[in-house]
Amino acid sequence: MLFGIATKKDDDWWIGVTNPDTPHLSKYESLMFQGNGYLGIRGSLEEHYLNEKRDMFVLGTFDKFKNEATELPNLPDIVNIEIMVNGKLLSLNHGETTNYQRGLNLHNGEIVRSFDWLNGKDKLHFEFRRFVSMDNCHLFVSEVKVTPLSDNVRLQIKSGIDGQQTNGGTQHFVEGTKRLFNARFVQMQTQTQNSLVKFALTEYHRLFLNATELTLNPRLQIERRQIFANYSIDVEKDQCLTFVKYANVFASNDQDLKDNVSMDCLCQLKHVGRESYQKLLEASSHVWEEKIWQDSFVEIASHNNKPQIAVNYARYQLFANAPCDYSKNIGAKGMTGEGYKGHAFWDTEIFMLPFFMLNIPSYAHNLLIYRYLNLIGAQKKARQGGYQGAQYPWEAAMPEDAESAPLWGSADIITGEPMKILSGSTEIHVTADVAFGVYQYIKNTGDYSFAKRMGYEIILQCAQFWASRVTWxxxxxxxxITDVIGPDEYKEHANNNAFTNYMVHWCMRKGAEIITDLRQNDLITYSRLNKKFDMKKLVKELIEKSSMLYLPAPNENGIIAQDDNYLSYKKINVNKYRTSDNISEIFKDFDLKQLDKLQVTKQADVLLLLLLFEDELPKNIIKQNWDYYEPKTIHDSSLSFSTHAILANDIGLYDRAFDYFEKNCQIDLGTNMGSSVKGVHMAGLAGTWKIVIEGFGGIRAVKDGLRIQPHIPSTWKHLKFSLIWRGNKVDVLVTQTYFSVISDGKIKFIYHDHIYHVEPQERVLIEI
Known part of the structure; x- marks a missing residue:
């Protein structure tokens, strides 16, 4: 079974469950996340259960305490609805539940849950619906329909705002103002403890009996950090009671704030609350269809629809978590859970940015503006280390922060003491990764306006840092470059990590090329940047140091050493760790100091380097390094499978490529119910798309432009997709025997070293 969550044979846009399975709620909460790039809500159930983790976040509203890492604070819960039937609390753990179905519609982000519930002599049908609006970033709407099937019942409904939520026990919010406006609007005002971001959360409820709206004023219940509205109503057999909840959230750092969080929140809800659930859902669905899905098309005709569902799910999560403005980034788990505290990593530039660049470039543009704003913190971090330029944080939160990585992790299995986390100080390749992402965006989109305003400066700041960081x-x-952590995080004190050195060499060389080009062709931009850098001195330093930087070359066997010592370390059999369902299984046998001296690789390291610089290395070198490093890699990171899948497809290992594709799909959607409980893996989801488009679809941005060199799995009839290349929409169809390309503008692409020119609306067909 590929998926651990239910799918529908005839529906490519649905994932769900067909039984309550309350012991595994945390995984389903992550998978059924709803968001719009501003507001994110886990898919927790309306009623409470022991194993739940209710999380709601507003992107960019970080808070922290002394000696703790900055994190996105878990907001008061607005999802909750408590229902009593003749005095008995609705719970799937009591009574008998039948005809259960709960699913997330990936096409519009709506969750629908329905079931029949028998408790004693009372049998009722329940239907829950809810969505986070893509049309109104502040809005959450839910609807509950209750129909007694056996007898008349008295229903008591309690719904409100529950501020007794924490981040793993840490309460980030002070006790705030709670009140009722106009006898109908429930509101809580609060703020974070240290960053002092103010919030207002408001709810409004409407009740209908069949089609008739009821006029019921709530009975207010106020507790510490809680405010609830209570309703009681008698419902006859076969009548349908509909309860609609309208809720919105405003923060004091919102860019669209007009008055203050309380008044803006209340005024908007008074307006929105006049509309029906269905009309508001249609408005949200329209945005998904018109502004997202029409510009992000992927169709897979396969022996079953699971590959299609996997790529649809990946795209849904990426767009639902993508920031709606430029002051924020995507965390490693987005807003789907508390894992990694909402922090952004190199995952953004190396794994997620290509998805946005080739689908909706404006999203990629916003992510890179965040990195430009982050120069403040990055320059601060460089100065703290005694370096020049900008050193990007390994974990980024607020743009002005120098570093947000925690200092301590889990216990060492040998000493029993907490292990110090070194990534914030020594996993420094992120500074080259950011520059690499910036340049890829410029090359893919042709957005030279961004390059001149921000992009070139980011690359030069990074290059200047590296010029000060390398040692003779x-x-x-x-x-x-000594004492670093590369992508293989099991080597904590590596010297001359190949991935890092090659990326640094590229960064310094690219910085020198930019300065030379600007001096010759754009004196206005050159002069502006010369006020921030001594460009003449910097270009000389970059040329000198890049030309003399040590780059591990392939040895007599074609192997590029991962670092100075890796090839001399002891080899062990890693098969049991590779096949384990649990990550970090190896730490039951070894600690980090021991792993530091073994030929065991956590995730793609040299192989990722070979993928990023594939057009600079012969294919036989890629194959030889695959043969050496792939058996030693245990994939203890969600970033690893996609690189291996794409490389395997490149070198003709087609069955291995598809096997790695399926493994990548199972990171979140697989049968391991312990995975994803703290949030889904955003870079892994981007990896699903990358395997389909960059791997099987053969799309690469290489030195000479766009390359299309596809090879789809043998079980696929065809692969169709669209992409944006330098402002032109390109449609590609790949079958087992040919592929075709149509563009709405004039483009050219490379296939097996031959250049093909495509005129607007012309269809170019190539036999494979």
Missing amino acids: NSEINHFE
Whole structure:
């Protein structure tokens, strides 16, 4: 079974469950996340259960306490609805539940749950619906329909705002103002403890008996950090009671704030609350269809629809978590849970940015503006280390922060003491990764306006940092980079990690090229940047140090050493760790100090390097390094499978490529119910798309432009997709025997070293 969650044979846009399965609620909460790039809500059930984790976040509203890492604060809960039937509390753990179905519609982000519930002599049908609006970033709407099937009942409904939520026990919000406006609007005002971001959350309820709206004023219940509205109503057999909840959230750092959080929140809800659930859902669905899905098309005709569902799910989560403005980024788990505290990593530039660049470039543009704003913190971090330029944080939260990575992790299995987390100080390749992402965006989109305003400066700040970070080694007569963590995080004190050194070399060389080009072709931009850098001095330093930076070359067997010592370390059999359902299984046998001296790789390291610089290395070198490193890689990171799948497809290992594709799909959607409980894996989801489009679809941005060199799995009839290349929409169809390309503008692409020119609306067909 590929998925651990239910799918529908005839529906490519639905995931769900067909039984309550309350012991595994946390995984379903992550998978059924709803969001719009501003507001994110986990798919917790309306009624409470022991194993739940209710999380709601507003992107960019970080808070922190002394000696703790900055994190997105878990907002008061607005999802809750408590229902009593003749004095008995609705719970799927009591009574008998039949005809249960709960699913997330990936096409419009609506969750629908329905079931029959028998408790004693009372049998009722329940239907729950809810969505986070893509049309109104502040809005959440839910609807509950209750129909007694056996007898008349008295229903008591309690719904409100529950501020007794925490981040793993940490309460980020002070006790705030709670009140009722106009006898109908329930509101809570609060603010974060340290960052002092103010919030207002408001709810409005409407009740209908069959089609008739009821006029019921709520009985207010106020507790510490809680405010609830209570309703009681008698419902006859076969009548339908409909309860609609309208809720919205405003924060004091909102860019669209007009008055204050309380008044804006209340005024908007007074207006929105006049509309029906269905009309508001249609408005949200329209945005999904017109502004997202029409510009992000992927169709897979396969022996079953699971690959299609997987890529649809990946795209849904990426768009639901993508920031709706430029002051924020995507966390490693987005807003789907508390994992990684909402922090952004190198995952954004290396794994997620290509998805947005080739679908809706404006999203990629916003993500990179965040990195431009983050120069403040990055320059601060560089100065703290005694370096120049900008050193990007390994974990980024607020743009002005120098570093947000926690200092301590889990216990060492040998000493029993907490292990110090070194990534914030030594996993520094992120600074080259950010520059790489910026340049890829410029090359893919042709957005030279961004390049001149922000992009070139980001690259030059990064290049200047690296020029100050490299050190001279007189024994080898080269500059080198010592004491770092590369993508393989099991090697915590590596010297000359190949991935890092090659990325740094690229960054310094690219910085020198930019300065030279601006001096020759754009003196206005050159002069503006010269006020921030001594461009003449910097270009000289970049040329000198990049030309003398040590780059591990393939040895006599074609192997690029992962670092100075990796090839000399002891080899062990890693099969049991590769096949385990649980990540970090290896830590039951070894601690990090021991892993540091073994030929065991956490995730793609040298192989990722070979993928990013594939057009600079011969294919036989890629194959030789695959043969060496792939058996030693245990994939203890969601970032690993996609790289291996794409490389396997490139070198003709087609069955292995599809196997890695399926493994990547199972990171979140698989049968391991312990995965994803703290949030889904955003880079892994981006990896699903990357395997389909960059791997099977053969799409690459190489040195000479766009390359299309597809090869789809043998079980697929065809793959159709669209992409945006330098402002032109390109439609690609790949079958087992040919592929075709149509563009709405003039483009050219490369296929097996041959350049093809495509005129507007012309269909170019190539036999494979």
